[in-house]
Amino acid sequence: MYRVDVRGASGTGQTCTSNASGKYFNNGGKAAVVQITCTTAANITFDSPNAEVYLTTPAAKLLNFKVTRISDQQELQTNAVRYHSENPLIARVDAETGVVTAISVGSTRIVAKLPASYNGAEAAYQLSVKTPQNLRINRLEIGSSLLHVPNSVFQTLVPGRPALVRAYISSTQNATSTAQVTLHVQGGGKALIKPMTCPNTLPWNLDGAQIKPSYKLADTCYAWIDGPDVKAIMGNDLQVKVQVDGDLSAQVAPKVHQNGLMRVVVVPFRRDGVVPKVPTKAQIEEEIMTKMPFVQAEVTIREPFDVDSSVVGTSAALKIADSLRKQENPSSHYYGVISPPYGGGVIGMGYVGYPAAAGREGDPNAFHFTFSHEVGHNLNLNHASCGTSGGLDSFWKQFPEAWPGASNGVRSEAPIFDLRSGELIANNVWTADLMGYCSSGIWFSEYTYSKMSDYISRSSLFTLPKTLSANQKLAIKQKNFSEQSVDDFRYFICEWSR
Ligand SMILES: [Zn+2]
Numbered sequence: 001m002y003r004v005d006v007r008g009a010s011g012t013g014q015t016c017t018s019n020a021s022g023k024y025f026n027n028g029g030k031a032a033v034v035q036i037t038c039t040t041a042a043n044i045t046f047d048s049p050n051a052e053v054y055l056t057t058p059a060a061k062l063l064n065f066k067v068t069r070i071s072d073q074q075e076l077q078t079n080a081v082r083y084h085s086e087n088p089l090i091a092r093v094d095a096e097t098g099v100v101t102a103i104s105v106g107s108t109r110i111v112a113k114l115p116a117s118y119n120g121a122e123a124a125y126q127l128s129v130k131t132p133q134n135l136r137i138n139r140l141e142i143g144s145s146l147l148h149v150p151n152s153v154f155q156t157l158v159p160g161r162p163a164l165v166r167a168y169i170s171s172t173q174n175a176t177s178t179a180q181v182t183l184h185v186q187g188g189g190k191a192l193i194k195p196m197t198c199p200n201t202l203p204w205n206l207d208g209a210q211i212k213p214s215y216k217l218a219d220t221c222y223a224w225i226d227g228p229d230v231k232a233i234m235g236n237d238l239q240v241k242v243q244v245d246g247d248l249s250a251q252v253a254p255k256v257h258q259n260g261l262m263r264v265v266v267v268p269f270r271r272d273g274v275v276p277k278v279p280t281k282a283q284i285e286e287e288i289m290t291k292m293p294f295v296q297a298e299v300t301i302r303e304p305f306d307v308d309s310s311v312v313g314t315s316a317a318l319k320i321a322d323s324l325r326k327q328e329n330p331s332s333h334y335y336g337v338i339s340p341p342y343g344g345g346v347i348g349m350g351y352v353g354y355p356a357a358a359g360r361e362g363d364p365n366a367f368h369f370t371f372s373h374e375v376g377h378n379l380n381l382n383h384a385s386c387g388t389s390g391g392l393d394s395f396w397k398q399f400p401e402a403w404p405g406a407s408n409g410v411r412s413e414a415p416i417f418d419l420r421s422g423e424l425i426a427n428n429v430w431t432a433d434l435m436g437y438c439s440s441g442i443w444f445s446e447y448t449y450s451k452m453s454d455y456i457s458r459s460s461l462f463t464l465p466k467t468l469s470a471n472q473k474l475a476i477k478q479k480n481f482s483e484q485s486v487d488d489f490r491y492f493i494c495e496w497s498r
Pocket residue numbers: 373377383483485492493494
């Protein structure tokens with residue numbers, strides 16, 4: 001009789017069992033198969049119950065473990081441990097090496113498990129993945145044309161148009177990797193999330209005094225709020241949040257005006273068979289959409305209107321343009337174009353807060369310059385103080401230090417975003433306000449832009465239709481410009497000088 005009865009092997013710390021308890025007897029010459037399983041009762045423990053990493057931390061093994069045999073507390077060396085992460089969306093762990101890769105901000109348990117031969121003992125540590133503490137959001141800018149810091153009194157966002165959001169993020173260390181930065185926009189019951197483009201290396205060690213506006217897109221993290229979604233989102237409940245690595249964020253609720261269809265009829269005055277030179281409809285629409293806070297522009301180039309030989313000045317052109325407006329289309333702005341091109345004298349005239357203006361013919365650059373200034377008058381703007389003291393808006397005297405140089409009618413440090421080129425314009429380029437007389441004024445300053453916006457929002461002339469059209473593009477170059485005003489505040493006479 002043979003008997004097999006496996007109970008253990010205590011000398012090695014192992015416990016062994018057979019696959020059947022009891023006894024095996026002689027079975028008549030046939031083989032008796034007994035499976036014996038030995039396990040080592042052991043504990044596994046990590047050095048610490050907790051660990052934390054930053055999202056920017058390179059993948060690494062964070063904690064060591066110790067395996068001890070229970071029978072004699074002897075430490076065992078083994079390669080049999082296998083790791084897993086209970087939430088791989090927060091952090092992944094290499095099953096064999098225990099190297100941890102942070103994925104997103106949050107918490108997970110990293111479990112190390114011994115195989116069945118060690119009784120399946122396991123240990124775990126709690127891993128927190130955090131935003132790098134060395135990152136800061138120093139400044140946000142947002143705008144459809146003029147990029148302002150949130151809550152600026154001059155901020156104007158225009159629905160249905162691209163808005164640029166910039167986040168100035170810096171590090172207190174010389175970080176070479178970039179954080180994950182996302183833009184979250186919500187409003188009107190809709191939400192939009194998109195990644196922001198950031199510089200490869202974040203600026204570092206900045207203090208508050210160094211956070212100056214940058215005029216290169218690539219210097220900061222940036223993203224567009226654009227496309228058809230914008231129309232639905234850009235309501236009064238608009239919220240814009242920039243989020244860095246999951247939990248460092250800055251949130252703002254910019255003001256958005258809700259009005260803004262600009263209808264302009266441009267009337268070429270034909271005299272003695274000569275038709276003045278007028279840019280295309282698309283070029284004029286682009287000028288309006290680029291410089292002014294409108295949602296949509298509809299320009300009509302009217303058939304030339306014949307005038308007699310005596311009509312050579314902008315004063316006569318203004319009156320005829322306004323009378324045509326009253327007869328044909330009182331809800332549109334009318335802009336008369338008269339030849340010859342500027343050769344001295346008055347180049348344009350525009351009523352203030354009333355939809356008629358006139359100006360001399362010219363190539364698109366000269367035309368746009370005059371057109372935007374005169375239409376600016378129509379949109380309730382007076383003059384800015386650069387190069388003139390005539391017909392000034394009281395703002396320039398009342399708030400001479402609204403920003404450095406404001407008393408001279410120059411723009412502030414806020415970057416201008418040029419929709420046509422997708423580039424930023426620094427405050428040392430085209431420094432003056434278009435409503436002044438200085439030759440560097442081809443853009444509206446924040447004061448005039450926001451005043452225009454207020455007027456557009458209030459006036460029923462600019463009520464929006466239900467559907468909006470796309471924006472268009474064109475290019476503009478510099479022209480020297482100055483003007484002279486008269487004391488009659490009903491309209492302004494605007495004159496070139498070279
Ligand atoms: Zn003027």
